[in-house]
Amino acid sequence: MKNKLKNFLSAPVSRREAVSTAAKLGSAVALSNAISLPFTSIARANIPTSAGAVNAGEVVRHSACLVNCGSRCPLKVIVKDDRIVRIEPEDAKDDAVFGEHQIRPCLRGRSSRWRVYSPDRVKYPMKRVGKRGEGKFKRISWEEATAFIANELARVSEKYGREAIYYNYQSGAYYHTQGTPAWKRLLNLTGGYLNYHNTYSTAQIATATPYTHGKYAGSHFTQIAHSDLVVLFGLNLSETRMSGGGQVEELRRALEASKAKVIIIDPRYTDSVITEHAEWLPIRPTTDAALVAGIAYTLISENLIDEAEVNKYCVGYDSSSLPATAAPNASYKDYVMGTGSDGIQKTPEWAAEITAIPATRIKQLAREIAAARACYICQGWGPQRHANGEQTVRAIQTLPALTGHFGRPGTNNGNWPYGTPYGVPSLPVGTNPVTTSIPCYLWTDAILNPEKMTATTQGVKGADKLKTGIKLFFN
Ligand code: SF4
Secondary structure (H helix, E strand, O other): OHHHHHHHHHOOOOHHHHHHHHHHHHHHHHHHHHOOOHHHHHHHHHOOOOOOOOOOOEEEEEEEOOOOOOOOOEEEEEEEOOEEEEEEEOOOOOOOOOOOOOOOOOHHHHOHHHHHOOOOOOOOOEEEOOOOOOOOEEEOOHHHHHHHHHHHHHHHHHHHOHHHEEEOOOOOOHHHHOOOOHHHHHHHHOOOOEEEEOOOOOHHHHHHHHHHHOOOOOOEHHHHHHOOEEEEEOOOHHHHOOOOOOHHHHHHHHHHHHOOEEEEEOOOOOHHHHHOOOEEEOOOOOOHHHHHHHHHHHHHHOOOOOHHHHHHHOOOOOHHHOOOOOOOOOOHHHHHHOOOOOOOOOOHHHHHHHHOOOHHHHHHHHHHHHHOOOEEEEEOOOOOOOOOHHHHHHHHHHHHHHHOOOOOOOOOOOOOOEOOOOOOOOOOOOOOOOOOEEEHHHHHHHHHOHHHOEHHHHOOEOOOEOOOOOOEEEO
């Protein structure tokens, strides 16, 4: 059975063969998953005897992994007789030179061959022939497909206007479709479309951060080379930025240089906890703001804050820097110490009840951060992906300000770290004549309840309300 599986995975397959063989091998694949066989057996099956060698009849094509993981790793695609026989990492860079290292794809990129030859892949235009949801489709020609789309575009434009046409924010194949924005170009050139704003990843942090810092920015991970303590809230690079060239690699190299202690606050025991040799503080999801308040209470009550310095750079820490327009006792210190409007002291014991982190550990954490020479505090995007995520974002951003760990080597302002941008070739998309845009999460409302979509209730931008609902959806 093991040999059959290996042959199945390494041989060129037609779609029909793949479907039929997959069905026969279904139980074997399930069994293999349970004992962690597939990746190792495939890796061995695909690795040439001498790494990087190209065998007779094979040619190398250069491509990239285009899923939306935040990286875009280059791939060497080895092709024989017009079929991909294996995927290898690019090897043009010398690992010995810092900053010139290879960008190594993770298993997801290395298994791109599986995607290309997956029996589940839609390879031809398929038109729905049954009722929606019934799962009945028939294959049509490319000519029929393009004519159908063109006719629908014209029909909907004429009947409802261009605001009824929506181009959806996709994520899984983001770099294919949005990085090469042929659809947006087409829609712009033919009259425009209803746009979206925000992203699935950063809606709350991008919106909330300007209220704290004025703009969305952070220090580079390479600053950690100068830190002695790193505190990460819900940041799990080993699973979300796993390329050998991106931020996980920068973090790894910076930690190697500084040997800083790492503390990860996360509901899950993640791969990052393991690979970064971190102390894990498990926390109840969505309670990070309470943890920060408990830390702040310790900092204030143990006199660990340089209040003159905080008031010099921040507005509203205590009454001395509170704007005259603010309500009395509306300062951050009043909120934490229980003299604000809710009258609740945010003690470590109070925070422990909410977060499930023991009060003793909360106090210790406050003292550790205060005593650090250079503490790098940052947050991932998980903690803000909840109701009230904006408040979580802003709470975490107060910690560096309270402890003076900002604006110096080895520190950060509590944000997601700055990443080096790199240019990617792309088609010009032109200008969208339709200025209306909706939050990316709310497209379902724009279909079902468009009359309720307004600027004040649902965050519509560029117009007070939607003129019409979505009638044609590009996804
Ligand atoms: S890190 Fe993995 S998923 Fe991301 S681009 Fe590279 S190979 Fe693809």
